[in-house]
Amino acid sequence: MDKEKAGNEELLNLMHDLRRLGGLLQTNVHELRPFVDRTNAEARTRLDAIEQTAHFIRKRLDIVDIQLNPALWMQQDPVARPLHAEFVSATTCLRERAREKNITVKYENTSDATIAAYPFFGMLALLLLENAIKYSPKTHEITVSYDDDLLSKSTTVCMRNYGPMISAQECTQIFQDKFRGENAKLAVANGEGRGLKIAAFIAELHSGDVTAKCGPEHSRIANVPYALISVCTKLPWRENGRG
Template identity: 25%
Template structure:
């Protein structure tokens, strides 16, 4: 635009100069032949008339030249204004073409960026709304089942006064187990919310990961026996120490082992291996159940994602177990991966031996 203004000014000076020369020529000619009027006096063209004509010539030449030079830019400004109207009407799918390298091209580029940001914000809000609906649906579905059982068993025991003590205790015990399941689901939901909103604080300490895994496998022995699963724990070193939150890691590996029991029981075997690889400890939990299709592997760590099989009575859950695994691993600056083929389904957790510098004080209370 500055260039166009300069060119317009130069053209205006040229036009004014030419006009002044023409006025002088004709004014002197008319004066010499004795012509007199309101415009022509004894000294030639009157100064006021000359000024008026030159001013009009200057304005006209400047405006015409500037419009000629700016006509494409003016059209471009019109397109920008039209795009602003489209955005205000809710159209975020058609970016405006960026032309040139001037102020208006920068404006168009910023407008496209703003449009994309608004679209992304709206998409995030849509996903958040969808996630909220999923949460409500999942919570209602997962909590209703054990709650219905509890009410049913206790209501039946309450109304049957003829039940013997053994039968009564049997059904009360079933209701109690359902209540424990209800508590587990509730804790899992609250725990996920804390992790999701970064409200979970790490309580770091030096722990032996081999010992932690052995303890967890020992605690889950009844579950392994019930499902007729053989469990093998392989570790080259007697002890592997790292700096981590033992409670959170117990939850991480507990979710993976429970997942292996749920979906690997038909394979009759679970293998757990642990080894140091450089500055990391890599733990693999392997089950030999059904192969997970590739399209499911791509979503398996998403919150509330559950395959059709996992919605059955035996394997149903909140769909948060693996999402929590991933969040806890990332909270420790590690990562979790999964692969599934004819060699088994492998969940691989990679954790640093020591927390990165600068992170310890922020995450340790």
């Protein structure tokens, strides 16, 4: 028990130090930016990459926080956040990761919906996009589209990409803790099956829900069947509607 307590204390100190270093990185990038020549594209790209990495580490730590202590983050009042901006921010954050696989993220339309968001809402878009990038084959496209529904006062944001096929039953199970589809395991060895579970949890905390659909087999890569996967998140607007 003492060992466990010491381990928790160690984790706490580690996260504290990581966040402090993250803050230092953010501040230094911010201070350095005005001194980088606008014409020096290489330097600016490097600076962007450092900033995105700091953002990414922060969001990763946020995910640990929200899992271990959701009450702390939920006792704050939700604030109005533009839905589209959250997804664009996640795309920026994961730009380097997408670039490594030559994956492009294409927005088919935009939405002026705002939702009542807790501070951790941004993680939802990040987790969904990270998952799509992880399972997309190289040199493919991920599309994002919004459907604003005036009747139900909600927006459904759908992310579509080619990924390892999932059965109809697996479509409901992929939001369970530590569950991975059989083809997903064959296609990508590493993975804990937690990302989509946390995404669904965050959607639920915002009175929304996430569903997945899989189209017919499209192609095979290393004998793994691939199909068009849609992951759609329905989220209610904040009071007073859109924009």
